[in-house]
Amino acid sequence: MAYFQQTGPATYLPTEHVGGAWDPDEQHIAPALGLLAHVVxxxxxxxxxxxLLPARLSYDIWGTVPMEEVETSVRVLRPGRTIELVEATLSHGRRTIVTLRAWLMSTTDTSQIAGTHVPxxxxxxxxxxxxxxxxxxxxxxxxxxxxxxEIEPGRATFWVRTDETLVEGQQxxxxxxxxxxxxxxxGMTVRVDPRTVAFPNLDLTAHLMREPVGDWLGFDTSVSFGAQGVGVTSTVLHDETGLLGTMSQILTIRPG
Known part of the structure; x- marks a missing residue:
């Protein structure tokens, strides 16, 4: 099973496992974010x-996309011997859906000084x-x-994994x-019922210290709603070996 089937050099067709949470007839944007990291x-x-390690993944979500074929493209914005800035785009028809700007960095052994105060x-x-x-x-x-x-609505720790591959037949x-x-x-610790209030995110930025290990991805997440229709979802990321990085999402809050 897979989220996408490759249909051409840069085109991909979503499978049923990409169906969205806000609208099942639209793609959930999560697999598309993984697809862009894959093509980068x-x-x-x-x-x-x-x-080079994709140490920062900064996505801007321009809009929704139906359960139809999408196209990807990649270009290097800042080439370098040890650091690169790369931009990838996912589009439907001629409409941009998601852009990713990724900093790629060389790695070296710093295990002797590695450490964190994050629990x-x-x-x-x-x-x-x-x-x-x-x-x-x-x-x-x-x-x-x-x-x-879940500690309370909007505050939880959770682990997620999937049996699906990103692209059929590809590693x-x-x-x-x-x-x-x-x-x-x-969406894993909602503050309010999503049937009464919508709170989709417009972006997602993850900072990663290393490549993940194992099948499970851990989230320590807090969801905050402001008083002017804007919210923030903040997450510390883990895998089964320890701290992986951090992530944030800006939300547009839309009472029904």
Whole structure:
């Protein structure tokens, strides 16, 4: 099973597992974010052999996209020997849907000075299974395996994995697979019933210290609503070996 089938050199058709949470007839944007990370890494590997790490993934979400074929493109904005800035675009027809600007960085061994004050997240088995389809419709949510400990509405720690690959017949990296799960964060601990208030995100920026390890991606998430129709979802990311990075999303709050 996969989220996309490749139909041409840069075109991809979504499968049923991409169905959206706000509208099942539209694509959930999460798999598209993973797809863009995947094509950035494919482009990198065609141009060079040093596997620069995509350490920052900064996505802007321009709009919604139906469950139809999309096209991708990649260009290098700032070439370099040890650091690159790359831009990838996903479009439907002639309309831009998502842009990604990714900083790619060379890696070196700093294990002797590695450390953090961020508390450990534990393991997926430390929290109970939770069914996200009790809150959200759509093929993407139905395909997600979730374990969650909710402290209160809008505040939770949870782990997510999926059995689906990004692109049928292709081996995506652990980073690209994780990128395809990042956007689930905003919906796993809702402050209010999404049937009465919509709160889609306009962007997503993740800073990653390394490539993820294992199948499970851990989220320590807080959702905040302001008084002027704007909110923020803030997340600390983990995998089964420890701290992975951080992520944030800006929300547009739309009472029904």
């Amino acid at each position: 890494e494919q482009d990198r590997d065609l141009r060079r052999d040093d596997r 450990a997240a534990g393991q997926p088995t430390d929290v109970e299974k939770w069914d996200p389809t009790t809150v959200w419709p759509g093929g993407f949510i139905a395909a997600a395996h979730v374990r969650r400990s 995506a990296s652990s980073l690209a697979r994780a990128a395809g799960l990042l956007d689930i964060s905003n």
